[in-house]
Amino acid sequence: MARSDAIPEEAVALGDRAAADSRPAVPTAPWHRRLQTFNSLRHRDYRLLWIGSFFSSSGQWIQQATIGWLTYQLTDSAFMLGAVNGSRALPLLVLGPFGGVAADRVDRKQLMLNSQFALFLLTAAFGTLIVGGWLQLWHIFAFSLLSGVGWAFTMPVRQSVIPHLVPRADLMNAIALGSAGFNLSRILGPTLAGILIATVGAGENFYLQAAGLLVVTIMFWQLRIPPIPSAAAESVLDNLKEGARFVWHHPTLRTQISLALVPVVVALPYSALMPVFARDVLGQGPAGFGLLMAAPGVGAVLGTLTLASLGSVERKGVLLLTSVGALGVCLLLFSLSRSFLLSLVLLVGVGAVQITYITTNQTLIQLTTPDELRGRVLGIYMLNQGLLPLGSLFAGILADRLGAPAAVGIMGALLVLLAGAFSCARSLREL
Numbered sequence: 558m559a560r561s562d563a564i565p566e567e568a569v570a571l572g573d574r575a576a577a578d579s580r581p582a583v584p585t586a587p588w589h590r591r592l593q594t595f596n597s598l599r600h601r602d603y604r605l606l607w608i609g610s611f612f613s614s615s616g617q618w619i620q621q622a623t624i625g626w627l628t629y630q631l632t633d634s635a636f637m638l639g640a641v642n643g644s645r646a647l648p649l650l651v652l653g654p655f656g657g658v659a660a661d662r663v664d665r666k667q668l669m670l671n672s673q674f675a676l677f678l679l680t681a682a683f684g685t686l687i688v689g690g691w692l693q694l695w696h697i698f699a700f701s702l703l704s705g706v707g708w709a710f711t712m713p714v715r716q717s718v719i720p721h722l723v724p725r726a727d728l729m730n731a732i733a734l735g736s737a738g739f740n741l742s743r744i745l746g747p748t749l750a751g752i753l754i755a756t757v758g759a760g761e762n763f764y765l766q767a768a769g770l771l772v773v774t775i776m777f778w779q780l781r782i783p784p785i786p787s788a789a790a791e792s793v794l795d796n797l798k799e800g801a802r803f804v805w806h807h808p809t810l811r812t813q814i815s816l817a818l819v820p821v822v823v824a825l826p827y828s829a830l831m832p833v834f835a836r837d838v839l840g841q842g843p844a845g846f847g848l849l850m851a852a853p854g855v856g857a858v859l860g861t862l863t864l865a866s867l868g869s870v871e872r873k874g875v876l877l878l879t880s881v882g883a884l885g886v887c888l889l890l891f892s893l894s895r896s897f898l899l900s901l902v903l904l905v906g907v908g909a910v911q912i913t914y915i916t917t918n919q920t921l922i923q924l925t926t927p928d929e930l931r932g933r934v935l936g937i938y939m940l941n942q943g944l945l946p947l948g949s950l951f952a953g954i955l956a957d958r959l960g961a962p963a964a965v966g967i968m969g970a971l972l973v974l975l976a977g978a979f980s981c982a983r984s985l986r987e988l
Contacts, residue, residue: 618746648705650943657936684763800933856908885972
């Protein structure tokens with residue numbers, strides 16, 4: 558096992574060799590003779606993981622929209638809407654690293670099955686509360702909190718098995734397709750939620766979600782995951798410290814994790830200010846607001862499909878830094894725009910470069926981390942999900958003090974500065 562006091566480059570080399578041994582053989586046909594976009598879906602086990610993850614993510618977005626509807630029906634309070642969302646994000650912030658430790662300590666397939674089945678039982682029970690007419694506000698908070706716990710243990714393990722289901726040359730394609738599926742579910746999920754609430758009712762909606770989670774569990778049960786080295790049988794806390802030390806002492810990983818976490822606080826919550834831009838800056842109503850919210854999702858899908866089509870990109874570190882800087886420039890330009898059409902175009906660009914930066918960073922983290930530490934490193938990476946509410950608070954404070962355009966302009970400038978600062982990291986540029 559790669560100890561935290563070992564030379565990071567040696568650990569990386571060992572991890573890469575171990576992962577390479579368990580990856581399927583890459584096809585020998587030259588790239589120009591075959592379509593690149595869906596390469597990783599040719600591999601049976603990754604295909605099962607992708608389909609299961611897509612349905613699971615769609616259910617999560619349906620669930621989040623339905624929870625918001627129920628909360629507002631019960632309370633008529635915008636504050637409670639934010640509080641419920643915060644209770645869902647809190648476990649990801651607190652327990653995400655422990656989910657990574659679990660992914661390294663126990664059988665990864667079994668962990669995926671157990672967490673999915675627990676979410677199935679929880680969702681079915683919550684649906685019963687609604688249908689039976691017993692729902693109270695504290696039930697919604699408890700359900701959101703427990704769902705967050707389930708996702709804190711589900712997300713790191715799903716990501717950690719991807720390098721063992723596709724060949725190394727298809728890894729970026731696989732992560733890009735995973736991001737494309739997530740963003741597609743973000744577009745479809747809330748739409749389906751509204752249709753389901755109107756046609757079958759909120760409680761029955763949760764029964765359908767539970768049925769979907771059961772199907773996902775069955776799909777994951779069919780996965781064939783090669784044997785993966787496990788963490789040493791030390792205490793959970795020791796394993797957690799070992800993962801944190803490995804990240805801290807590995808200069809490339811330290812930079813990548815910083816690039817994953819810092820923008821979540823200082824820039825990515827720009828979407829929280831879209832209502833202000835829609836009404837006060839661009840003079841739009843609800844329809845215009847909906848288009849502004851959808852535009853980054855459209856750009857994200859286009860960006861991930863483009864990345865997937867490119868195959869294994871050389872100089873991924875340069876692409877990462879360039880996309881972070883480009884995201885900052887797009888946000889700066891959006892903050893200056895007073896044209897609705899131009900703002901939509903710029904937000905499509907924001908979504909495209911944002912997903913390029915996220916996908917490239919995930920790929921590099923997967924390639925850099927040895928197998929036996931991958932779950933813990935990804936658990937630290939997943940803290941970005943829990944930091945989103947903090948970022949939204951930062952965006953709100955800036956907007957209250959300086960106005961929404963100035964706030965987004967500052968966010969964009971910070972990203973440009975961040976990309977410039979990390980461009981000095983030679984180890985990252987050479988990846």
